[in-house]
Amino acid sequence: MIERWxxxxxxxxxxxxxxxxxxxxxxxxxxxxxxGTTGTVVYGECEGSGAKPYLxxxxxxxxxxxxxxxxxxxxxxxxxxxxLMWAADGVPVEQGAPQWVTEWVEARAERAAKEAAKIEAAxxxxxxxxxxxxxxxxxxxxxxxxxxxxxxxxxxxxxxxxSSGEDGGGASGVGRAGGSSRPGAExxxxxxxxxxxxxxxxxxxxxxxxxxxxxxxxxWEGLAKRLIDAQAPGVAGVVSRLVxxxxxxxxxxxxxxxxxxxxxxxxxxxxxAELPGALAETVLSRVGFPVxxxxxxxxxxxxxxxxxxxxxxxxxxxxxxxxxxxxxRRSGRAALVLSFAPQGQPLDASLVTGTTIEADLTYYPGAxxxxxxxxxxxxxxxxxxxxxxxxxxxxxxxxxxxxxxEEALDEVxxxxxxxxxxxxxxxxxxGVVPGRDSIGxxxxxxxxxxxxxxxxxxxxxxxxxxxxxxxxGLRPLTTWDDEGTAVIL
Numbered sequence: 001m002i003e004r005w006x007x008x009x010x011x012x013x014x015x016x017x018x019x020x021x022x023x024x025x026x027x028x029x030x031x032x033x034x035x036g037t038t039g040t041v042v043y044g045e046c047e048g049s050g051a052k053p054y055l056x057x058x059x060x061x062x063x064x065x066x067x068x069x070x071x072x073x074x075x076x077x078x079x080x081x082x083x084l085m086w087a088a089d090g091v092p093v094e095q096g097a098p099q100w101v102t103e104w105v106e107a108r109a110e111r112a113a114k115e116a117a118k119i120e121a122a123x124x125x126x127x128x129x130x131x132x133x134x135x136x137x138x139x140x141x142x143x144x145x146x147x148x149x150x151x152x153x154x155x156x157x158x159x160x161x162x163s164s165g166e167d168g169g170g171a172s173g174v175g176r177a178g179g180s181s182r183p184g185a186e187x188x189x190x191x192x193x194x195x196x197x198x199x200x201x202x203x204x205x206x207x208x209x210x211x212x213x214x215x216x217x218x219x220w221e222g223l224a225k226r227l228i229d230a231q232a233p234g235v236a237g238v239v240s241r242l243v244x245x246x247x248x249x250x251x252x253x254x255x256x257x258x259x260x261x262x263x264x265x266x267x268x269x270x271x272x273a274e275l276p277g278a279l280a281e282t283v284l285s286r287v288g289f290p291v292x293x294x295x296x297x298x299x300x301x302x303x304x305x306x307x308x309x310x311x312x313x314x315x316x317x318x319x320x321x322x323x324x325x326x327x328x329r330r331s332g333r334a335a336l337v338l339s340f341a342p343q344g345q346p347l348d349a350s351l352v353t354g355t356t357i358e359a360d361l362t363y364y365p366g367a368x369x370x371x372x373x374x375x376x377x378x379x380x381x382x383x384x385x386x387x388x389x390x391x392x393x394x395x396x397x398x399x400x401x402x403x404x405x406e407e408a409l410d411e412v413x414x415x416x417x418x419x420x421x422x423x424x425x426x427x428x429x430x431g432v433v434p435g436r437d438s439i440g441x442x443x444x445x446x447x448x449x450x451x452x453x454x455x456x457x458x459x460x461x462x463x464x465x466x467x468x469x470x471x472x473g474l475r476p477l478t479t480w481d482d483e484g485t486a487v488i489l
Contacts, residue, residue: 002040002060008488009354010083012311015073015346019080026081029090035082036094042086043101046078056082057101059108062350062377066104074346116376122298189231193287196230197266200239204263212255217243234288238262257471261421282366282419291364293373301360301375304328306335307400308351309426309466310477310488315343322347325426325468325477326361326372329401334426335361335372350374353478354486356400368418370425399480402430402464405440412469425469426477431462434476439465445473454479457487465489 014020026046033053035044040061045053048069056067056078065075075083085091097105203223207215220242227236239262245254268275268283275283285291309325319340326335339348351357351374358378363369403411408427415422432440434454444451457463457479468475476489 003355004089005083005087005352006354006485006487007084007087009352009486010080010087012353012488013075013083013349014080015075015349019073019077022077023080023084026077027084027088027090028081029085031081032085035085035091036097037086037091038094038097041097041101041105042082042091043097044078044082044085044091046081054078055100057104058083059105063352064108064350072346075349119297119375122294126298192230193232194270196227196232197235197269197287199230200227200235201263201266204259204266207259212252215242215246215255217246232287234286235262235265236288238265265421276367278365278367279418282368282421285364285366286421296362296364296373297375299362299365301362302328302331302333303358303360303378304331304333305356305358306361307356307428307466308353309400309428310353310468311351312468312475312477313347318343320345320347323424324348324351325466326351327400327426327428327466328361329356334370335363336370336426337374338371353488354480356398366419368415368422370422398484399464400428400466402428405429405432405442408442408469423470426466427469427474428464428466430464432465433460433462434458434465439467439474439476443473445470445475448473448475451476451489453487454489457481 011020011023014023032044032046035042037043041057041059043055043057045055048054054067054069056065056069056076058065058075058079065079067076067078069076069078071077082091096102200223220239224236224240227233227239238258242255242258245251245258248254265283265286268279269287272280272283306326306328309327311322311324313320313322315321320343322339322341324337324339326337327333328335337348337351341347357374360375360378361372362375364371364373408429411427412425415425429440429442434440434451436451436455437444437449439451439454454463454465454476463479465479466477468477478489479487481487
C-alpha cells in the first residue's frame with residue numbers, strides 16, 4: 001500500500017500554474033462517473049467534452065500516468081485531479097481494477113523487465129571486458145560516447161536525455177572521444193578543445209591585467225561562441241553566465257571568483273594526464289565531454305532508500321532543465337537526477353517530492369559523484385521480507401535523517417576538495433531554526449530570503465529542512481511538520 005500523498009505533493013507535480021488550477025476544478029466527485037484504487041494504482045473515468053469519458057490512471061509505484069485526453073501536458077489535469085481526490089481520501093479502495101487499467105500496468109511491467117534485462121546484460125559485458133583487460137595486462141578502452149535517450153511517460157511524450165558538462169556528466173577514460181567512433185576523432189576533438197582553452201587562458205590573463213571594469217558583454221558572448229566551435233560546451237556555458245554575474249551588486253569579487261574557477265578548469269584540462277582518474281573524469285565532464293546513458297546504467301548500482309528532497313526547474317537556451325535532489329538513508333549519499341525537455345514539452349515527473357523510494361541508482365563518474373540515473377525500483381513482497389522496502393514502489397513517509405549545520409559544512413568542504421567546480425549540493429539539516437536570512441546560522445541565497453512558509457511551519461521551533469547548498473547561500477526545498485508530512489517550499 002502506497003502512503004497517501006499530501007495536496008502539496010500532488011500539486012507540485014503539475015507542469016504549470018494553469019494545470020494546477022484546472023486540476024483543482026476537476027478534483028470533484030461529480031466529475032467522475034467511476035473511480036477507485038487498488039493501493040498501488042488509482043484510476044477513474046472523467047466526463048469530458050465528448051460522449052465518452054476520459055480514462056485516467058496513475059501507477060503510484062513510480063509514479064507513471066496515462067490518460068485518453070488529447071492534452072500534451074504531463075501529467076494532465078485529469079491525472080492530477082484524480083490524485084487530488086485520492087490525497088483527500090475521496091477514492092474508494094477496490095479489490096481489482098478494470099481491464100484497461102490492468103493491461104496498461106502489465107504492459108509497463110513487461111517493458112520494465114526488458115529494460116532491466118538489458119541493463120544486466122550490459123553490466124555482464126562490461127565486467128567481462130574488464131576481466132579480459134586485466135588478463136591482458138591493460139585496462140579496457142573507454143571508447144567513444146554519445147548522449148543517449150530515454151522513454152517518455154503518459155500521452156506518448158518522449159524526452160531526450162542530454163549529457164551536460166555539469167554535475168558529473170562524464171564518461172569513462174581520460175581519452176574519450178566525446179561523440180564519435182571514427183579513428184582519430186579523439187585527437188581531433190581534443191586538439192580543438194585544447195586550442196579553444198588556450199585562447200581562453202590568454203583572454204583571462206588579459207582581463208586580469210587590464211582590470212575587471214573593462215569586461216564587456218559582447219566579449220563574453222563572442223568567447224562563448226568560439227568555445228562552442230572548439231567543442232567545449234561546458235566551459236562555454238560558464239562563460240555565457242558571466243553576464244548575469246556582472247549585473248550583481250557585488251560583481252567585482254564574484255567575477256574574479258568565476259575567472260579563477262574557469263582558469264583552474266582550463267589548466268586542469270591541459271594537465272589532465274597528470275591527474276587522478278576520478279578527477280580527470282570530472283574535468284572532462286565540466287569541459288563538456290558527454291557520456292552514454294547506457295554506459296552509466298551498466299555501472300555499479302547503489303541500492304538504498306532514497307528520500308526525494310525537492311526539485312528545481314530552470315529555463316536555458318530554449319530548454320527546460322529539472323533537477324531532482326535525493327539522499328540515501330542507509331548510504332548517506334547525495335544524488336541529482338537531471339532531465340531536459342524543449343520549452344513547452346513535458347519533463348520527467350516520476351519522482352515525487354517528500355516520498356522515499358527503494359531503488360538502484362547508478363552514478364555518472366567523477367571525483368565527487370552526484371548526477372545519477374534511477375536504474376531500477378524495488379518494492380516487491382520479497383523485498384519487504386528482506387527488510388528493504390516499505391511496500392510496493394518502496395514509498396515511505398516520515399522525516400528523513402538530517403545532520404547539524406557543522407556536519408553539513410564539513411560535508412560540503414569535502415565535496416569542494418574533490419570537485420572545486422561544484423555549484424550545488426543537497427543537504428538535510430536537522431534541529432535548525434529558520435530565520436529571514438539564515439537557517440541554523442547558515443546564510444540563505446539572496447533569492448530565497450524571507451522564507452515565510454518555512455518560518456510558519458517552524459513557529460520558532462527547530463525543524464528538519466532539506467536545502468540546496470550553493471556558494472551564494474542555501475535554497476530551501478522541503479520541510480516536515482510535526483506529523484512528518486512534507487511541506488514543499
